[in-house]
Amino acid sequence: MKSGWMTVMVLGGLAAACVVGCADSTPPPNDQWAAANEQVGRATATAPAIPDAKLHLQLAQEDMQKSKALIGSDNRRATTLIALATAEAQLATALANAAQAQDAAQKAQGLLQGTAASPSGASNLQAPNAAPMTGVHSPSAK
Numbered sequence: 001m002k003s004g005w006m007t008v009m010v011l012g013g014l015a016a017a018c019v020v021g022c023a024d025s026t027p028p029p030n031d032q033w034a035a036a037n038e039q040v041g042r043a044t045a046t047a048p049a050i051p052d053a054k055l056h057l058q059l060a061q062e063d064m065q066k067s068k069a070l071i072g073s074d075n076r077r078a079t080t081l082i083a084l085a086t087a088e089a090q091l092a093t094a095l096a097n098a099a100q101a102q103d104a105a106q107k108a109q110g111l112l113q114g115t116a117a118s119p120s121g122a123s124n125l126q127a128p129n130a131a132p133m134t135g136v137h138s139p140s141a142k
Helices: 002-021 029-047 051-070 075-117 121-122
Strands: none
Touching: 029 051, 029 075, 051 075
8 A cells, every 4th residue: 555655646746847847938038029019110110001011910919919918927829929920020011112112113114104105205315415417418418
């Protein structure tokens, strides 16, 4: 009977040691959260005007809220959500920048097409201050 009781005590002690040793030892991701929050702030400046970017910005904001609630209780999950929020915010910023660049390129292309189509566009190709060529005789004019 003593050996059975002793076995239970040893196994119980090992289980308790495993629980303590296996607990979440990940430090709170406060610095990562602050950096991700800055990234979300940058995305907030440009993303709301672009539908796809706005969606990713909203996802990033949701992940930031969830991660803040988890800091202290589940730091590993909070760290994962912070990394996801950072990626979503970067994607929102990239989508907004791409849309702005595409808009600028289309405007520039429109200006170029407008210049090429106008009659004054052809005169812009002549050298400035060019004097008309008078007094030049062609060999066939003799």
